[in-house]
Amino acid sequence: MRDETPITEIVHALAASPDFARDGICFAARSSGLYRSSDASQTWQLAYDSLRPEKPLPTSAVVLSPYFAADRTVFAGVPGAVLRSEDGGHTWHTAALSSPPPFVSVLVVSPNYLEDGCVFAGTIEDGVFRSADRGQHWAAWNFGLLDLNILALAVSPDYARDETLFVGTDSGIFRSTTGGRAWREVDRGPAGLRSTDFAPVLSLAISPCYATDGTLFAGSESMGLYRSRDRGHTWTRLGENLLSGPINSILLDPQYPKHPRLLVLVGDNLLLSDDDGETWEEWHSGLQIDSAMTCVAAPLGLDDSAPLLIGTASGEVLIVNQKLLKEQP
Amino acid sequence: MIPPFRKPRVRVMQPTIYTNMERVVFQPATYRGMQRGINQLVNAIRPTLGPRPRVVAIDHVDYHDKTPQLLDDGGTIARLIIELPDRDADVGAMFLRDVLWRLQQQVGDGTATAAVLFQAVFQRGVHYISAGGNARRLQVFLEKGLQTILEQLNKMTIHLSGRSELAHIAETVCYDPPLADMLGEIFDIVGEFGRVEIRPGRSRELEREYVEGMYWERGVVSRGMLDGDDQLRIDLEESAILISDLEIKHPQQLYPPLALVIRHNIRSLLMVIGDISDSAIGFLLSNKHPEKLRVVAVKTPGWDKEQKAWALEDLAVLTGGRPFVQAAGDSFERIRREDLGFARRAWADRYNFGIIGGKGNARQLRQHIAIIRTAFERTDNPNTRNLLRERIGKLLGGSATLWVGGMTRREINERVERAKRAAAALRGALREGVLPGGGVALWSCRPTLEAMARAAVDPDERAAYHILADAVAAPIRAIIANAGFDASETLAAVKQHGPGYGFDVVRERVVNMTEAGIFDPAIVTKSVAYAAVTSAAQALTIDVMVHHAQPEQAPLPDLSPPKKL
Numbered sequence: 004m005r006d007e008t009p010i011t012e013i014v015h016a017l018a019a020s021p022d023f024a025r026d027g028i029c030f031a032a033r034s035s036g037l038y039r040s041s042d043a044s045q046t047w048q049l050a051y052d053s054l055r056p057e058k059p060l061p062t063s064a065v066v067l068s069p070y071f072a073a074d075r076t077v078f079a080g081v082p083g084a085v086l087r088s089e090d091g092g093h094t095w096h097t098a099a100l101s102s103p104p105p106f107v108s109v110l111v112v113s114p115n116y117l118e119d120g121c122v123f124a125g126t127i128e129d130g131v132f133r134s135a136d137r138g139q140h141w142a143a144w145n146f147g148l149l150d151l152n153i154l155a156l157a158v159s160p161d162y163a164r165d166e167t168l169f170v171g172t173d174s175g176i177f178r179s180t181t182g183g184r185a186w187r188e189v190d191r192g193p194a195g196l197r198s199t200d201f202a203p204v205l206s207l208a209i210s211p212c213y214a215t216d217g218t219l220f221a222g223s224e225s226m227g228l229y230r231s232r233d234r235g236h237t238w239t240r241l242g243e244n245l246l247s248g249p250i251n252s253i254l255l256d257p258q259y260p261k262h263p264r265l266l267v268l269v270g271d272n273l274l275l276s277d278d279d280g281e282t283w284e285e286w287h288s289g290l291q292i293d294s295a296m297t298c299v300a301a302p303l304g305l306d307d308s309a310p311l312l313i314g315t316a317s318g319e320v321l322i323v324n325q326k327l328l329k330e331q332p
Numbered sequence: 333m334i335p336p337f338r339k340p341r342v343r344v345m346q347p348t349i350y351t352n353m354e355r356v357v358f359q360p361a362t363y364r365g366m367q368r369g370i371n372q373l374v375n376a377i378r379p380t381l382g383p384r385p386r387v388v389a390i391d392h393v394d395y396h397d398k399t400p401q402l403l404d405d406g407g408t409i410a411r412l413i414i415e416l417p418d419r420d421a422d423v424g425a426m427f428l429r430d431v432l433w434r435l436q437q438q439v440g441d442g443t444a445t446a447a448v449l450f451q452a453v454f455q456r457g458v459h460y461i462s463a464g465g466n467a468r469r470l471q472v473f474l475e476k477g478l479q480t481i482l483e484q485l486n487k488m489t490i491h492l493s494g495r496s497e498l499a500h501i502a503e504t505v506c507y508d509p510p511l512a513d514m515l516g517e518i519f520d521i522v523g524e525f526g527r528v529e530i531r532p533g534r535s536r537e538l539e540r541e542y543v544e545g546m547y548w549e550r551g552v553v554s555r556g557m558l559d560g561d562d563q564l565r566i567d568l569e570e571s572a573i574l575i576s577d578l579e580i581k582h583p584q585q586l587y588p589p590l591a592l593v594i595r596h597n598i599r600s601l602l603m604v605i606g607d608i609s610d611s612a613i614g615f616l617l618s619n620k621h622p623e624k625l626r627v628v629a630v631k632t633p634g635w636d637k638e639q640k641a642w643a644l645e646d647l648a649v650l651t652g653g654r655p656f657v658q659a660a661g662d663s664f665e666r667i668r669r670e671d672l673g674f675a676r677r678a679w680a681d682r683y684n685f686g687i688i689g690g691k692g693n694a695r696q697l698r699q700h701i702a703i704i705r706t707a708f709e710r711t712d713n714p715n716t717r718n719l720l721r722e723r724i725g726k727l728l729g730g731s732a733t734l735w736v737g738g739m740t741r742r743e744i745n746e747r748v749e750r751a752k753r754a755a756a757a758l759r760g761a762l763r764e765g766v767l768p769g770g771g772v773a774l775w776s777c778r779p780t781l782e783a784m785a786r787a788a789v790d791p792d793e794r795a796a797y798h799i800l801a802d803a804v805a806a807p808i809r810a811i812i813a814n815a816g817f818d819a820s821e822t823l824a825a826v827k828q829h830g831p832g833y834g835f836d837v838v839r840e841r842v843v844n845m846t847e848a849g850i851f852d853p854a855i856v857t858k859s860v861a862y863a864a865v866t867s868a869a870q871a872l873t874i875d876v877m878v879h880h881a882q883p884e885q886a887p888l889p890d891l892s893p894p895k896k897l
Contacts, residue, residue: 146522185521
């Protein structure tokens with residue numbers, strides 16, 4: 004299954020509705036703007052029509068509320084601002100960040116968004132911005148964040164109780180246990196137990212059972228994939244020989260750790276592990292894409308029959324299904 | 333507890349010898365005199381121990397203000413007792429005063445506990461030595477027992493985090509719940525090294541403000557460089573930073589850096605310089621096109637050469653620039669673009685300048701902070717520790733200011749002092765963890781010390797452990813007694829509950845101290861034990877006192893109004 008989309012620029016981020024199986028809504032953040040699909044990536048429309056931008060509005064990040072089915076809230080990161088839509092991406096409100104305009108690299112919404120209204124924006128050069136009023140106002144909170152180049156941001160599924168976030172930066176990982184108001188280095192342990200020895204961290208993934216298992220994964224630019232089982236205090240490198248390229252994306256099975264399945268985007272390859280990162284195989288050797296993959300999303304989990312959304316450097320968004328690919332000759 | 337009787341050695345009672353110039357005091361007058369002084373000082377401080385302290389009134393020290401000063405802080409009380417009329421007693425009091433004051437400076441709290449512990453060790457030590465014990469051997473075994481106490485305290489230490497736990501700790505020091513809650517929030521955010529300024533407020537309320545980025549106490553060299561009609565502040569975006577301690581005497585010295593930034597189309601420049609002449613300031617102010625280039629000059633932060641060198645080094649790491657150092661013979665003549673630092677934002681007002689989002693290498697910055705942290709851990713000098721802590725706090729990128737309000741100026745000042753002590757205790761708690769509070773942690777060392785005493789063969793060693801086993805109960809006894817309860821009865825009830833339990837004097841019941849959230853900063857308790865035991869053991873070795881003859885005091889001038897003729 005392959006859909007040639009009408010847009011031709013790099014795909015920075017993908018986000019799908021939590022109710023994707025029913026509504027088929029997904030978004031693609033691209034250099035020319037934010038695109039929306041209501042038919043599971045078959046067709047795409049520019050979501051900024053109501054803004055009537057004079058020139059393309061580059062969009063570098065997109066995220067949906069965990070309660071999207073009810074509140075229809077979408078956030079999109081554009082230069083110097085975060086756009087907010089409360090009608091599923093049809094109309095937008097703008098909230099400026101600060102001057103000089105930051106480049107928003109990643110957006111994350113609190114799992115407890117319904118109650119706390121917290122949204123976080125990671126930026127290049129300006130650290131983390133935090134909004135506690137559903138994206139209306141933003142403030143930079145960078146106490147202890149020694150590297151303001153944010154490449155990845157992950158929030159604890161138990162955020163309502165532990166207020167924990169992790170950021171991957173140009174020089175490693177930082178943790179906040181104060182709801183993003185203060186940050187501490189996690190790489191201060193003895194060598195060998197550190198995460199990436201100050202290497203850039205491009206991707207993070209937190210276990211859905213983080214409250215009990217304290218597990219998170221970090222993908223670096225050049226030092227491979229790491230796993231911590233103690234909330235980031237000590238780290239173990241995984242797939243040392245195989246995972247040597249930049250790890251741009253890490254996806255965990257929604258049933259993790261019961262189903263310890265991981266999918267990582269390493270350079271131009273999708274690799275799958277069914278044993279919590281101990282052994283790896285190609286996601287599907289028959290998958291051939293013309294340009295480099297930039298991001299990946301699994302709206303219905305990592306089962307063989309579940310679709311995978313793949314964004315590419317040429318602006319395509321592919322929807323692929325491993326089961327169907329396997330059935331093809 | 334004194335070890336079994338043994339025949340005392342015969343002590344020759346020596347007379348006190350007076351000469352014209354000095355007075356020499358021998359035993360037992362030495363111990364008696366010191367005990368008098370120590371008891372006077374400790375008895376003045378003891379009522380302040382615990383969460384239900386009583387207040388000590390100090391006679392007015394200000395000539396114009398006759399109101400007595402009301403204090404509940406042992407360190408300050410000790411500091412204000414500057415001399416006892418009995419010179420033998422004065423030696424003991426001043427010895428202890430010095431110990432308490434140094435402790436106050438180091439950890440901010442624990443002086444009353446230390447005073448009580450010191451007194452207990454000293455008094456029991458004097459009894460033992462008077463009965464024939466050897467002071468020097470006793471000192472050795474007291475210090476050995478101290479190591480056991482410290483090991484026991486380390487085992488009991490727990491690390492805490494979170495606003496409410498930190499607020500609990502602050503409250504054990506300042507006894508002011510709203511203030512403690514505010515300090516808990518602030519330290520939860522800024523951390524152990526965070527920069528926190530505590531200032532007297534202008535209202536009755538407590539207020540706090542968080543400032544992003546780092547700043548130094550040096551303002552612009554001329555108000556003409558500030559923005560707007562009110563000229564209060566200037567903000568620069570994507571600013572270049574020139575880092576130096578050079579003295580700019582002539583405007584010509586500024587030509588190379590200005591030509592460089594113009595050549596590279598840089599729109600704003602923050603110049604950090606050692607000093608600048610009026611003519612050079614006038615040259616910078618003559619800029620007719622601020623929209624093309626904004627230049628702001630501030631002086632190099634720091635009060636001495638070392639602090640200035642630190643500031644230059646920190647600025648260079650933060651912004652990725654190279655410092656130009658006068659002592660190295662540097663000049664701006666061959667300045668290159670790579671020599672400039674850069675920041676997303678820089679600002680300055682009349683008193684401070686700051687940087688937000690320095691564009692230095694983050695890895696180098698983290699390694700730089702790690703080096704300063706190591707230096708901080710290794711130094712014992714309180715001043716150096718403070719300077720290094722401030723330096724780390726600046727580099728961590730953010731600061732908090734707490735304005736402490738109150739009904740009267742006096743109340744505000746007292747609250748500010750309490751806030752500062754609580755802040756010092758919180759830093760210690762974040763760094764070294766906490767222990768069960770209310771004197772329970774020290775008291776919990778007693779069974780181990782008693783077991784050591786039972787196992788000891790040497791009488792001096794046995795005596796030392798017995799002395800310590802008795803002394804570690806002194807603080808908890810004082811806390812209970814200060815709250816108006818019978819210490820022996822209450823401690824018997826606590827013992828029945830087992831280890832970890834203590835008496836909550838506020839709720840007036842026996843509780844598990846950890847579950848009740850009653851903690852003391854571990855660094856305070858450990859510093860108290862160390863300071864009290866080592867100094868009491870040392871005081872016990874004092875055998876002779878020599879008083880220098882005081883010079884005859886000149887008569888004070890008569891300030892009474894002149895009598896009418």
